[in-house]
Amino acid sequence: MNRTLLEIKNLRVSYEVRGTKAPAVDGVDLTLQAGDALGLAGESGCGKSTLALACLGLLPRNATVEGSVRFLDTEVVGAKPGRLRALRWAGISMVFQGAMNAFNPVKRVGDQVVEAILLHQNVSRSEARGRMRELFEHVGIAPRRAGDYPHEFSGGMRQRVMIAMALACDPPLVIADEPTTALDVMIQAQILNLLAQLREERNLALLVITHDLSVLAQVTDRVAVMYAGRIVEEGFAAELLTTPRHPYTKSLVGAFPVVGDPASRGVPAGLPGDPPHPEARPRGCAFHPRCPAAFEPCDRIDPVLERHGSRLAACHLVAEEEAR
């Protein structure tokens, strides 16, 4: 099953802010095969959500898109609205953060799912109802709860319904943007288990976007770390999260204390400063003003993403370590 689902090539997305163009995504390449689970990590403002919206052609009007996003045989960049509508739900669907806001509060939950199915599939109402019940069961909700209103559902249940809706047209790819961020630990664990299980059962590909690296350890095989609109490190999840190479990834990983590890007792290491604004990208490596390991070339030369074994990294330090 090595069919390429999604191929992003040299993607650039800029927003027009007060007359100047600010690049939010600045030359990203990514490939996703059928059944792959890729995590996209980074701080707020690094461009990860913009990248996801670009995959669905959902960017606001003030955005300029260059490069290519290919989903199977569809080029998403510059596609006509009709083509994009066919792609969404049936090709790629999305699970957003904060499922509470995605529902109409005065309509029964089941009916909302049925309507979504009717909108995107050529089936009768009773067939759609049957499909909804099937989906509810699949995500672990008793079908009898379909008659309830959104306020009668807990946050975790609503997130399950969101996932059920995303699966309504059997898409080969689901993009999950911070799927568990507002949820409790126990519920978070349940939702992550569910995503992993659906991936197995349906050969579903996942693109999980989050700032929480511990989520990625649970559900993804590969992780790409973004900083200031670019991928700075990419590799297998198990390797990248235990032996990060890029100083930015290192500080992200270091921000998570590990229960039981004496080294994590005491204040977790944070990362001083804020990520740069897109319109004020620092010279050289964009991370150098915050980098604890910055040295001579970092403020002059912009590092490129290079392959070192199974790992990709855009960092002069990593390149030097490899050269030694």
Place this chain on the structure above:
Amino acid sequence: MTEGTQGHAAGLEVRDLEVRFASRRLFGGSGGEVRAVDGVSFHVDPGEVFCIAGESGCGKTTLGRALLGLVKVHSGKVWISGLDPAQLSGEELRKFRRRVQVVFQDPMGSLNPRQSVYEAVAEGVRIHRLQGDEREIVARALARAGLRPPERFFLNYPHELSGGQRQRVVIAAAIALEPQVLVGDEPVSMLDASVRGEILKLLVELKDEIGMTLVLITHDLAFAWALADRVAIMYLGKIVELGPAQTVLTEPLHPYTQSLLAVSPEVGRRRTHEVLSGEPPDPSHIPTGCRFHPRCPVLRSGEAGSQEPRCLGEVPVLEEPVPGHRAACHVAVARGDRAP
């Protein structure tokens, strides 16, 4: 983490605290009473970092609000440096509030969007009629909270700041009053992972600098591990386990703490443990006996043995099966008694 004497910091004591809410159904009709906090006792030493942890609905936030005198206490007592907020009113309550400050989860919810950073910090200074130059007090608080140079932020509005900076403004407003106790209710859970460490570091530095006692309310056991001297684990309004962070989080006695730890996410490790099924507990339907029994893996696996009838019918109290480490679990206590 509690080195050095804290002349300024105040201890606090909570005894048999109960907070109840009338639960009402949508469109009228009464649904009885919800016991959000149901008989909680503990103390916190001056200068200590004390963590209250548990899932949503366990009562940890209500407990925090009771410490601040923000909810009506049904019974029991709270003392902070010898004062019970429930007994205070008017001028005395105002004085008490200066001593006990709070930082909530969402800085956007704590800040007035139409108020500048200067005004946000100065408001408390004015209400509490602090001695000294207002501008100086505000500047000092902002600088202490890591917003330097402070003057640069005076005229900023919340929407112009990053999430981390906003939370720093909230912290500055709290510490401008030099409180003796700072309650943090999930103070970093809405922030980016990279910013969390910075804000927690700030809280702990300020604790030592100003001399405060820190009560942190969180669902995140990893942060409890990083910061807390002692930890209380809450379940459905009761403390089920209480002791030093080192032992509670590495050798948990209560099956609930064990389950929480098992699902506690960890970077670089894929979880292999079982996840508790079902919804978070509902405080309007408290089970009989041990309130954790319907979800208890120990009970389900039959390991409870002869204790099983007690689990179903008898409410366990906090006992001390290991010196300094308390748990409210029939099975854990019976095991502890058998240990040499």
